[in-house]
Amino acid sequence: MSAAPHASRTHFDPYRLDPRDILEPPVGLANILRKIGPGIVLAASIVGSGELIATTALGAKVGYTMLWLVIVSCLIKSVVQAFLGRYVIARAETGLDAVNHIPGPRTKHFNWVIVAWAIMVFLTLFQIAAMFIGVSQVMFRLTDIAVGAWVIIFWVLTLVLLLGGGYARMERLAMVKVGLFTLITLLAAVLLMTSPSFSVAEMASGFRFELPSQGMAIAIAVFGITGVGATELYIYTYWCVEKGYARYTGPYEDGEAWRRRARGWAHVMNVDVVFSMIIYTVATVAFYLLGAGILHAMGQVPNGAEMIDVLSNIYTQTLGGWARYLFYVGAIIILFGTIVAATAGHSRMCSDLMRILGQYDKDDLRARNRWRDVFVVVLTVIPVVMFWIFGQAPVQMVTWGGMAQAAMLPIISCATLYLYYRHMRRTLVAPGWMVALLWIAAIFIIGFVIPSLAGELKKMFG
Template identity: 20%
Template structure:
């Protein structure tokens, strides 16, 4: 590894896009609530979510580099029956698109929270402006530009949230216990599911597949693509854990709805810089997630329908534009209907286990993957991850249906 350290660092990119994607307002809020509500005790769930994400995304890069196809194409080739193929392709396409369209308003509002807090400007004014900026990035940028933006946002989040964790001097023994002694305190099961669910995201499989094609040449780059995935997602895990640890240290036992509330307890340490620091961190997390939503929809549709040209194709940009325009309009109107979000969550609850199982099946096809199929150990670890992810997806589906009925 150390011999190729320079090449490994230069290969960092696609994994950072995935990491920047899953650390959004939802993740920041969930980590904050997990730390405030249950202290360090749920850190093991953060660690598991990172391991699960690395395992699944590694399968994606291996599949993409071996076949030189996207995940969507591989899923289509798995089905010989035309009806079955159409059903799975269109269900996945519709589920991911509705999910991205439903969540984009929340992503833009979440991005605007930091700026709104500092500038005292209403969120429904800031959010559409951010949406227009993202639209311009999508229309006139390319893969390399997107990669640089996401890496920059990851650096910003890392510096802010990890530094915050260090300066408040948390309980090291408590942290180690939370990581290595898994517990599920009373009333924490929903939070555990949310901690994992905000990290393992279905559309990230399609984004990663597209990004790998844009960044790496062929299977010879597998070693570097793996290091990119492991390093990037591990950094994301450390940032997520840092948010949970900071709120567990400063806000344990208190009601918390936003990481912005950390600004108060941090003032004795950071002074007047506390609200600025936290607001910038939240803005970076929101912006990365808001960029990822339309990117996820465009990458998924492009892969499933076999569109060529990658992120610079006109069709890709059309989908990106449509999703972000939906976000601009709905965030300006403050329109975030509960029923639409519940439908999106229910669809996500179905699609996550379906896609995870399909990835597991595809990666074990000897005639497709050759000697790059899963080893026995990868099948044991991957099988366990797929089972847990499937359970989480189904639990999310049931929870959404219960809320819609009630």
């Protein structure tokens, strides 16, 4: 793989376009695969509380009924992800810059979409708190050291890994996590096939496109956070910027050279989206089927302080008691890895928000990184405080965060359509079939989320 253009420079700003960074897009699948990465980092943050906790809990509660929704959730939102990545390449803007173009109520610096995003990010910190609880519950069972102490230990480890770290560090960490949880997922699939409670006929019942009579709140949360959640759709634009897709394309020029590079790097980005989609779809479906095939048959739904013990049954019921420790290793990798990856993404977005609010200039990389590190601390302290306030209710915490993400999906879907038709450079328009998929995705997201969420909120507060 050829060195990146900035490799010879001591300092470079991944958010600034510089003609010295221009790079021709790779040709051939092998060369393209060497340039993917943002999707892998995203996959590291995706496979976490949604898959191990919420998805498995949904399967345990409703059986195979919602299998269709889990698969649709993973596939359909990747279309929105691809269009946001394309926008980044065309306009060299971050996710928050992009949605700040959306018309509607606004202040001097930001609009209503950014306000909605900020509220969502705060609520998704409940998911981070749930992951701190989950991984700490595992360590409590291994060491008999209190869960609260382990929450603090994992908080410190998160700071050590993230403070001062750039994209390259995150990509390396993500590669390790993705490789490990891929092995765990393959093992999970083998476990499912050997489970006496599994049957192909029952699994096929998950494609009747039915909604459950109970567990709808978890179902909405699962749709919000499985596959690419609303937070990941925003975050992906930052990983694309830091990977260099817009920089490699170069400053906009009305000519064939820029158009060729833009289309080439958009193709690389599309491969990145598809590759990561395959990874997290397989992992998500595997954990859902384990919940439906094993826990549902046992009549056990993970919850509270016993969440980890109940979840471990997906291994121990097939392999025996010794497999509990195998599950513990997998849970640590999945949950702690997601804490790190999700916090890395959120901290970049919050740092960018400070720029939008006028706290530093666009070209001030040192200030951007300083704010990023500030938010690494803030965005991990808040979940720790949530743990001490709300106690051990991880499934409920994941559900709250997931419902917040689900509520954001119609907004970001409509925003993506607006940006494509009003702000996308005409030299980088997508093929007609991709545009059709974007419309289908947006219509499905709006048609499922708004009525489902409204009905569930009416039950909760009506």
